[in-house]
Amino acid sequence: MTNAEKLMYIKLQLNIEDDSLDNKLNAYLEMAEKEIVSWLYTNVKEPPNASVPSKYDVAHIQSVVVAFGIEGAEGETIHHENGINRKFNYDTMVAYIRSHIYPYAGV
Numbered sequence: 304m305t306n307a308e309k310l311m312y313i314k315l316q317l318n319i320e321d322d323s324l325d326n327k328l329n330a331y332l333e334m335a336e337k338e339i340v341s342w343l344y345t346n347v348k349e350p351p352n353a354s355v356p357s358k359y360d361v362a363h364i365q366s367v368v369v370a371f372g373i374e375g376a377e378g379e380t381i382h383h384e385n386g387i388n389r390k391f392n393y394d395t396m397v398a399y400i401r402s403h404i405y406p407y408a409g410v
Contacts, residue, residue, distance in 0.1 A: 304360045306332050312364050317371060331367040331396070338400050339363060345406045362403040370396035 306329065313328055314320070336355050339362070344350030355363045373395070 304357065309360065309364050309367075313367050313371075316364075316368050328367060328371070331370050332363070335363055335366045335370070335396055335400065338397055339366075339404055342401060342404050343406055346408055359404055362400065365403070366396045366399045369399045 309332060310325065310328055313332075314324075319328075339355050339359060340350070340353050343356075343359075344353070
């Protein structure tokens, strides 16, 4: 899946109908890709020059949705204010990635 296709799915999930946030969302996509690839090959001595494997496309998309959703609340996992309680399952995009991507084992 291309980044353009991933961007389309992200915008659908976030109800974004224009292109005003494309630069920000593309930046999140790039950061998530670097983190996913880095995490995947953490235990491999010589990691290949790789991109996100297709089996992790959904995790790639969802990690951006998580990052966008907690923007402004970085590091916060629980929030109580005026009778409203919020709890985030993942406090960062990296936390989401590391709980949904399984690194390769090096031999």
